[in-house]
Amino acid sequence: MSTPVTFLDLFCGCGGFSLGLRRAGFEGLAAIDFNKEAIKVFHENLPEIPHALERDLTSFSPVNLEAIIGTERVDLIVGGPPCQGFSTARQVDGANHGDRLTEDPRRHLYKEFLRYVGHFRPKVFVMENVLGIRSASGGIYFSKVQAEARALGYRVHAQIEDCVDLGVPQKRRRQLFIGTREDLSGYFRPELKPAKRAAVGATLGDAIGDLPPLKAGQGEEESEYDLGRRLKVVKNQRTSDYLFNVLEIERATQLTAHRARVHSERDLRDFLLLKEGESSAEAMRRGVDFEFPYDKSSFKDRYTRQHRERPCSTIVAHLSKDGLMFIHPVQNRTLTPREAARVQSFPDWFRFPVARTHQFRVIGNAVPPLVSEAVGNAVMKYLKEMGKKPKKSGINVVLLPESEVQAAEWVSDIARLAPRELKALPVREVKRAWYAVGFLYMGLHPDGALDHGTTVLSDAEDIPEIRAIEPRLINPYYEQSGWPVFLKDLAKEAWRRYELGSLRDDEFYCSHAQMAGACFRNPEFGKAV
Numbered sequence: 001m002s003t004p005v006t007f008l009d010l011f012c013g014c015g016g017f018s019l020g021l022r023r024a025g026f027e028g029l030a031a032i033d034f035n036k037e038a039i040k041v042f043h044e045n046l047p048e049i050p051h052a053l054e055r056d057l058t059s060f061s062p063v064n065l066e067a068i069i070g071t072e073r074v075d076l077i078v079g080g081p082p083c084q085g086f087s088t089a090r091q092v093d094g095a096n097h098g099d100r101l102t103e104d105p106r107r108h109l110y111k112e113f114l115r116y117v118g119h120f121r122p123k124v125f126v127m128e129n130v131l132g133i134r135s136a137s138g139g140i141y142f143s144k145v146q147a148e149a150r151a152l153g154y155r156v157h158a159q160i161e162d163c164v165d166l167g168v169p170q171k172r173r174r175q176l177f178i179g180t181r182e183d184l185s186g187y188f189r190p191e192l193k194p195a196k197r198a199a200v201g202a203t204l205g206d207a208i209g210d211l212p213p214l215k216a217g218q219g220e221e222e223s224e225y226d227l228g229r230r231l232k233v234v235k236n237q238r239t240s241d242y243l244f245n246v247l248e249i250e251r252a253t254q255l256t257a258h259r260a261r262v263h264s265e266r267d268l269r270d271f272l273l274l275k276e277g278e279s280s281a282e283a284m285r286r287g288v289d290f291e292f293p294y295d296k297s298s299f300k301d302r303y304t305r306q307h308r309e310r311p312c313s314t315i316v317a318h319l320s321k322d323g324l325m326f327i328h329p330v331q332n333r334t335l336t337p338r339e340a341a342r343v344q345s346f347p348d349w350f351r352f353p354v355a356r357t358h359q360f361r362v363i364g365n366a367v368p369p370l371v372s373e374a375v376g377n378a379v380m381k382y383l384k385e386m387g388k389k390p391k392k393s394g395i396n397v398v399l400l401p402e403s404e405v406q407a408a409e410w411v412s413d414i415a416r417l418a419p420r421e422l423k424a425l426p427v428r429e430v431k432r433a434w435y436a437v438g439f440l441y442m443g444l445h446p447d448g449a450l451d452h453g454t455t456v457l458s459d460a461e462d463i464p465e466i467r468a469i470e471p472r473l474i475n476p477y478y479e480q481s482g483w484p485v486f487l488k489d490l491a492k493e494a495w496r497r498y499e500l501g502s503l504r505d506d507e508f509y510c511s512h513a514q515m516a517g518a519c520f521r522n523p524e525f526g527k528a529v
Contacts, residue, residue: 009028010032010077011114012032017369020368021076027044028052031050036145041362044351056185063269075122124383125149129174157445160174164368171313185386185518198245247342247348248349257337270292271332276306307329313326317365409469411433422493437510451480
């Protein structure tokens with residue numbers, strides 16, 4: 001691409017998402033967060049992004065931002081609206097579901113994200129959140145994010161990413177909502193690949209094993225590396241790759257934020273009772289009595305000692321409180337901010353010039369840079385391929401409909417069949433119906449065809465020509481996925497055949513059919529992006 005590919009980072013935190021996107025080749029126009037400590041850290045580390053703004057997105061409008069950055073053209077908008085309102089950690093007391101549901105205003109901040117999407121009309125948006133959004137309030141918000149984005153003219157799908165698979169040494173699974181503008185060709189594919197710098201399979205020991213040992217309460221904000229210890233620790237390629245490629249330790253002149261918090265003598269004695277990789281619940285099952293005055297029904301995992309040869313537990317903002325679930329594998333203390341940052345895949349040159357409590361909080365709230373780099377690489381690939389004529393493939397053009405009416409006839413003929421009849425159909429008939437679905441429904445994504453939720457609506461815009469053939473091709477439809485209920489069994493059969501291999505990749509994600517339908521409705525489709 002001859003012009004820079006640009007992005008906005010909303011609810012940007014300290015800059016994890018922006019850092020990964022910069023590494024993927026994007027140019028940041030602005031980043032916004034209401035937390036002053038997060039913005040201070042962002043300024044310190046990402047000065048090449050011209051506008052890092054401390055603003056409340058509920059009152060700061062897209063028009064205001066457009067005036068500041070001097071353009072309404074943005075290729076990508078990313079962000080992670082505060083996730084605590086959806087966190088499963090809050091479900092212990094019923095705060096996120098059931099009769100004791102507590103309304104949390106942070107649940108509605110996705111609307112501010114979509115407000116910016118609606119104004120700037122980026123080619124792609126990516127919203128990141130916790131898995132708890134899928135079940136919070138019975139899945140209402142999970143459905144609303146997708147439905148409201150589709151109403152803005154975006155083809156949306158939701159996918160879960162396991163950060164371990166992308167090279168992050170922690171047990172962190174996140175929910176991504178990815179939207180592509182309907183007037184753009186091609187489907188954004190779900191597979192994220194680790195960045196080239198990633199050391200897939202990295203463990204907590206790979207991430208922090210070279211750092212100078214500390215006792216509780218020890219450490220300075222700036223100190224020297226223990227190069228002798230590093231030489232002893234770097235024994236395999238995976239450790240070396242993580243330290244030099246991900247953490248970029250050679251770019252850091254000093255070790256920063258490696259300060260251990262103070263713990264009570266009682267907690268320190270309790271820490272010593274834990275084996276490596278063991279939680280207090282597991283220790284109690286083998287007969288350990290802790291000094292901490294606990295109720296056995298609720299004490300459970302108050303303490304957890306991490307393990308060197310495994311991914312770390314999910315780094316969370318709660319580390320700012322006590323860190324008791326993040327006890328060092330072999331040292332009698334909890335993790336330092338620098339260790340937490342390394343587990344999140346922040347490089348060592350990334351500094352946190354705020355108080356230690358805020359260091360833990362902004363690190364825990366961040367999107368791991370390795371994850372955002374993987375996202376950025378996938379989006380960049382999509383944008384480069386977007387608008388190109390699909391590569392010649394084995395698609396039989398005879399199976400592509402020539403009009404919406406013909407597509408509706410083909411779909412309705414097959415979708416009326418019972419599941420057992422669909423299963424018995426020749427593959428050619430299934431392909432023809434599936435291509436017709438792509439032709440008709442520009443705003444739907446194959447990856448949403450099985451995850452519908454439970455809410456069914458009947459307010460889709462009427463298309464008389466299609467209604468005359470089969471009204472169920474329009475209404476009712478699933479709010480969450482946008483798919484007509486009528487197509488549920490056909491979608492299941494297409495997925496079944498795709499997984500069996502009788503539908504090829506380019507046949508299941510059939511951009512040819514999608515483009516044919518778009519060009520039928522608008523001959524100018526794809527020319528202006």
